Amino acid sequence: IYFDFDLHLATEIATALKRQTGHDERMQARSLISSRMAPTMTDVLQRLLHALHHPQELAILGPGLLRELHYRILVGPQGGSLMAALRRNDTTDRIVQSLALIRERYKEGLSVPELAVTAGMSVPSYHVGFKSLTGNTPIQYLKALRLHEARLMIARRQGTLAVIAAEVGYASAAQFSRDFKCHFHRTPSEEAKWMREHLGEPPQA
Structure with missing residues (x-):
């Protein structure tokens, strides 16, 4: 199963966690590693896969299930590393906003210079910041x-x-x-x- 991690949604949830519990400050950041899924993660994935085969359920429950899945990831074994990556700073904010723009306009002929301009960054800085946060170049x-x-x-x-x-x-x-x-x-x-x-x-x- 491939899951496209929504950094914009994850940042929103991470901010809420920090505001309520100081969650990201207490968790130790470490390199991302593979880990077993907790029963709570398996449960939400099964419900999401079931909804994918039922258009009405997907339309009504889909957004909530995706939000729950992101939450489970952020409070799971990988949460410390992800929280560290998502800590608010100027570059992260700009890249997260750019990711949201890409998701909205992915069907269009977006170019890296255009994305860099909308993020208020130079092309080299945009490339570095983007790859640091996502692990991919903007085009990838x-x-x-x-x-x-x-x-x-x-x-x-x-x-x-x-x-x-x-x-x-x-x-x-x-x-x-x-x-x-x-x-x-x-x-x-x-x-x-x-x-x-x-x-x-x-x-x-």
């Missing part, structure tokens, strides 16, 4: 976001692969297929087939 992050949105659309059978490619911002369906295979190790067609075989047909809304 944008591409991954588009591909994961496309994968979700494939799971929901939201149009042909060409339509989905265009919907997430790709001008070339061929480039979309190449990037998709590089990222997920399956072509979009293979992904669609895998979804049908393992998840069945989606329920009708």
